[in-house]
Amino acid sequence: MSQWSAGRRACAALAVACLLASCDAANTEQSTDLVRQPRGSSSTNSNSPPQEIPELISPTYKVFAANRRGMSFPDRDFSVFAIFPPANFFRAQVVQLGEFPGELPRLIDNSQIELRYSAVADATGSINRTSVTKTNFWTHAKDLYQFLLPASGRINPDEGVHGMVARSQSMPGSSNAPQAFTLFDETKTFTAPWVPITPVDDAGKTNHFPRMKVDAVDKVTGTIVASTTIVVPIAEPMNCASCHATGLVGASRSGVIWSATADRANQGKENVMRLHDALHGVYKGFEAPLMCVECHYSPVADPDGRGPYGFYQERRQRFSISIHAAHGLGRDGATPSTTVPPNIPENGNSTCTVCHGGNLPYFRDSMASAGLLCQDCHGGMIAVAKSPMVGSTTTRTPFIDEPRCESCHTGDEVSHLGSTLVLRKAFEEIDVFATPRTATNRRFAEEPTRIYRTSVGHGGVGCISCHGSPHAIWPVQTGMPDDTIPSQLQGHGGAIIECVACHSGGIAPNLDGPHGLHNIADAGWITDHARFYLANTTSACQTCHGLNLTGGYLSRAASVRTFSLPNGRTVTYAKGAKVGCADCHGMPR
Numbered sequence: 001m002s003q004w005s006a007g008r009r010a011c012a013a014l015a016v017a018c019l020l021a022s023c024d025a026a027n028t029e030q031s032t033d034l035v036r037q038p039r040g041s042s043s044t045n046s047n048s049p050p051q052e053i054p055e056l057i058s059p060t061y062k063v064f065a066a067n068r069r070g071m072s073f074p075d076r077d078f079s080v081f082a083i084f085p086p087a088n089f090f091r092a093q094v095v096q097l098g099e100f101p102g103e104l105p106r107l108i109d110n111s112q113i114e115l116r117y118s119a120v121a122d123a124t125g126s127i128n129r130t131s132v133t134k135t136n137f138w139t140h141a142k143d144l145y146q147f148l149l150p151a152s153g154r155i156n157p158d159e160g161v162h163g164m165v166a167r168s169q170s171m172p173g174s175s176n177a178p179q180a181f182t183l184f185d186e187t188k189t190f191t192a193p194w195v196p197i198t199p200v201d202d203a204g205k206t207n208h209f210p211r212m213k214v215d216a217v218d219k220v221t222g223t224i225v226a227s228t229t230i231v232v233p234i235a236e237p238m239n240c241a242s243c244h245a246t247g248l249v250g251a252s253r254s255g256v257i258w259s260a261t262a263d264r265a266n267q268g269k270e271n272v273m274r275l276h277d278a279l280h281g282v283y284k285g286f287e288a289p290l291m292c293v294e295c296h297y298s299p300v301a302d303p304d305g306r307g308p309y310g311f312y313q314e315r316r317q318r319f320s321i322s323i324h325a326a327h328g329l330g331r332d333g334a335t336p337s338t339t340v341p342p343n344i345p346e347n348g349n350s351t352c353t354v355c356h357g358g359n360l361p362y363f364r365d366s367m368a369s370a371g372l373l374c375q376d377c378h379g380g381m382i383a384v385a386k387s388p389m390v391g392s393t394t395t396r397t398p399f400i401d402e403p404r405c406e407s408c409h410t411g412d413e414v415s416h417l418g419s420t421l422v423l424r425k426a427f428e429e430i431d432v433f434a435t436p437r438t439a440t441n442r443r444f445a446e447e448p449t450r451i452y453r454t455s456v457g458h459g460g461v462g463c464i465s466c467h468g469s470p471h472a473i474w475p476v477q478t479g480m481p482d483d484t485i486p487s488q489l490q491g492h493g494g495a496i497i498e499c500v501a502c503h504s505g506g507i508a509p510n511l512d513g514p515h516g517l518h519n520i521a522d523a524g525w526i527t528d529h530a531r532f533y534l535a536n537t538t539s540a541c542q543t544c545h546g547l548n549l550t551g552g553y554l555s556r557a558a559s560v561r562t563f564s565l566p567n568g569r570t571v572t573y574a575k576g577a578k579v580g581c582a583d584c585h586g587m588p589r
């Protein structure tokens, strides 16, 4: 029992070292991110105490940061037309840790702290500071984004897309100057929008997962009070040429003069424009380079959030609806049937990855490990295109009507929808338009009016802060880099479950943690859990520990855990082992 006897305060301050002594992953990264900065004091650490006094190595702030999207796929060449500008969104929250036993952590706002990002090398030494020489975006940006910019507007090299009102973010540039996050919102989230990063590092090598360091800087003293490193995922551009290169299925109609441009990607793009012109004849006056979204509204080119605007956008359906409908339907908009094939036939993930991410692991988390496909969450092309064009009476709103975690994680062992605890389709099988299911037991649900990436849960902490980017929900598949973020924050991968990651001063035993979790790996909980069991109905524990309390899917140990029991016995759980009530003593009555 000795590791507990140091007392709650000491134990908590030593956080990882003490409580997670036996955890499985790289604790080593942890210490580099802990910066001491006692509340209300900007003093430097001049009379540094010896290591064994734990209070004084206690960190005061922690940054929870991740890329807001699972992956972006900017065009690399903008000379013909553009679908996506280079634009990654970083989001972060800053938690000020409690300093005294029982003191709660709090999310802090931008009056105290500024967040900044700068490039940092990954383990192989690859670093990505600037995009200037890696894309011709800035050569064409003024033409492409003319319709967004103020009359005198321009986009400077290394600067991201911006609107009339919205501020832009830049790459740090060759001097690696830290850039301040420009947005802060009511969910206490800092966002760096439209950062124009490319998948090419400064040595010219392809790197789809470059790193950025995020620093929290005290606005008064200018000192860095906490840091973390995020993974910034960037895929290859959408490759229209794989079907629209001359002679292929998307450039085969007679009567059209197909492109002979040597660059295959641009040949495909030119053919898309020629096909579009042949079918709709609308490009008169619109010269390359152009943006498809000039006429087909998309929020990905609307930094000011003003919505559909201008003659074409107001009359056309949204870009996502058009592009998925045109490819989910047959030639000339024919309804697919046994004799009419869709322009892109349904064929698992590759239906989508031909455009989204190519061969890269766009979708790379535990749901991918569990064998789910894009269609299990999003439905197929027709579902993504849900609109009158594909026979629906209603239209889905792209980027808003998305699948939800609660659609499959519909509750707990005691109360959930369907026949299994976790479902494998986010909608009812018979619904061809794949409307996301909503759960009645909201234990694992998003906020009703927000989707995953903007929702907050426990204590106002964002879902992303504890779970990571969409499609890269921690734990990610073996070999994927994203789990380095939770490893920095709590010493092991997976969802942020260690209460001490935020409640550094410890907390009294409770059942009010994220999703109704109790204290984890906490001596106080071992001593006190009986009281909670006895004070509540048995179902309070059955919800996660299983109906017969022998351990369930929701009571798996997140890390290797070792408990020394008062009777001298030691109980060890492997990571992922189901914790049951009879593991340490007889089955409670």
Ligand code: HEC
Binding pocket: 083, 238, 239, 240, 241, 242, 243, 244, 249, 250, 251, 252, 253, 272, 275, 276, 279, 326, 327, 331, 332, 333, 343, 344, 354, 355
């Ligand atoms: C897997 C094959 C495939 C890929 C990849 C693909 N397309 Fe197509 N696309 C087709 C086929 C087939 C047609 C129908 C051709 C026809 O009608 O002659 C088509 C038609 C179109 C049309 C005309 C639709 C209409 O009804 O007006 C546009 C525009 C278009 N594609 C754009 C794109 C763009 C942009 C990309 C890349 C982001 C892309 N396509 C990628 C297969 C593909």
Ligand code: HEC
Binding pocket: 081, 272, 273, 276, 280, 282, 283, 286, 290, 291, 292, 293, 294, 295, 296, 312, 316, 317, 321, 322, 323, 325, 326
């Ligand atoms: C100058 C305005 C304009 C631009 C730029 C433009 N489109 Fe269109 N697009 C149209 C019009 C008009 C239609 C015809 C819609 C109709 O007939 O109802 C159309 C139709 C389509 C369709 C068929 C589905 C539908 O909504 O009717 C697709 C797919 C499409 N466009 C994709 C693209 C792509 C990809 C680009 C960029 C390469 C692009 N468009 C650029 C105006 C434009």
Ligand code: HEC
Binding pocket: 083, 238, 297, 298, 299, 300, 318, 319, 320, 321, 323, 324, 327, 344, 351, 352, 353, 354, 355, 356, 374, 375, 378, 379, 380, 381, 384, 397, 398, 399, 400, 401, 402
């Ligand atoms: C022909 C290329 C193409 C294919 C194939 C394709 N997409 Fe897309 N998808 C796009 C483009 C282009 C956009 C960007 C639309 C925008 O900017 O508004 C997009 C955006 C999206 C979005 C975000 C916008 C929204 O509607 O919510 C989702 C979700 C999506 N695609 C899902 C899928 C799924 C699932 C599949 C496979 C069933 C798929 N896509 C296949 C081209 C494609």
Ligand code: HEC
Binding pocket: 069, 070, 349, 352, 353, 356, 362, 363, 367, 372, 373, 374, 375, 376, 377, 378, 399, 402, 403, 404, 405, 451, 452, 453, 454, 470, 471
């Ligand atoms: C386990 C469910 C799940 C699976 C499987 C899944 N997605 Fe998603 N996807 C989501 C959720 C949830 C969102 C909304 C996330 C958010 O809040 O931004 C989303 C959003 C998207 C978006 C919009 C992203 C943006 O930038 O805003 C695209 C595009 C997309 N998915 C494509 C795909 C593709 C392609 C696949 C397969 C390779 C896939 N998804 C597989 C759940 C899933």
Ligand code: HEC
Binding pocket: 366, 367, 370, 372, 376, 377, 403, 404, 405, 406, 407, 408, 409, 422, 423, 424, 425, 426, 452, 467, 470, 473, 474, 475, 495
């Ligand atoms: C289409 C259904 C579906 C959707 C939607 C879905 N999941 Fe899952 N999820 C699963 C399945 C299936 C598993 C694997 C269950 C198993 O291992 O038995 C899983 C596993 C998980 C795990 C456990 C991973 C582990 O190994 O411990 C987490 C965490 C998770 N999901 C989070 C999320 C989040 C967050 C969202 C929303 C962004 C989400 N899921 C959306 C089906 C889904």
Ligand code: HEC
Binding pocket: 405, 406, 409, 422, 444, 445, 446, 447, 452, 455, 456, 457, 458, 461, 462, 463, 464, 465, 466, 467, 495, 496, 497, 514, 515, 517, 544, 553, 554, 555, 556
């Ligand atoms: C403070 C951290 C924290 C926050 C914030 C948080 N979660 Fe979780 N989440 C967890 C932990 C820890 C687990 C694992 C619970 C378990 O194993 O019983 C989990 C599990 C899940 C699961 C998977 C359950 C399973 O089947 O394995 C889903 C889905 C989920 N959370 C969704 C969300 C959503 C949606 C939000 C935002 C509304 C959110 N979470 C906010 C920590 C958090």
Ligand code: HEC
Binding pocket: 064, 095, 104, 105, 106, 107, 458, 459, 460, 461, 465, 466, 496, 497, 498, 499, 500, 501, 502, 503, 507, 510, 512, 513, 514, 517, 518, 519, 520
């Ligand atoms: C990512 C940071 C984070 C993690 C991890 C975290 N918490 Fe919290 N917790 C917070 C914040 C922020 C608050 C809000 C304090 C406030 O309301 O001012 C909070 C509040 C609480 C409260 C008091 C408010 C209430 O809801 O009654 C309890 C109890 C609590 N957390 C328990 C837990 C437990 C148990 C765990 C571990 C399973 C945990 N927390 C993990 C950040 C976190």
Ligand code: HEC
Binding pocket: 497, 511, 515, 516, 517, 518, 519, 520, 521, 522, 525, 526, 529, 530, 532, 533, 536, 540, 541, 542, 543, 544, 545, 554, 555, 556, 557, 558, 559, 561, 579
């Ligand atoms: C929201 C889900 C959830 C609920 C509700 C829940 N547990 Fe747990 N419990 C867990 C998880 C997950 C673990 C394993 C955590 C770990 O070690 O990573 C666990 C572990 C434990 C442990 C071992 C100590 C430890 O830190 O691992 C005890 C004791 C325990 N639970 C008792 C209870 C009792 C008693 C109740 C009812 C009053 C209860 N639990 C309710 C999820 C839950």
Ligand code: HEC
Binding pocket: 526, 527, 528, 529, 530, 533, 534, 541, 545, 549, 563, 565, 566, 571, 579, 580, 581, 582, 583, 584, 585, 588, 589
């Ligand atoms: C990791 C080991 C461990 C696990 C798992 C565990 N317990 Fe315990 N439990 C203990 C210890 C140790 C005690 C004695 C605490 C003390 O007296 O300090 C105890 C005592 C109890 C008591 C009081 C017994 C008595 O005779 O007074 C009850 C009731 C109880 N536990 C219920 C549960 C339930 C319900 C679960 C599962 C949800 C559970 N325990 C899981 C370690 C564990």
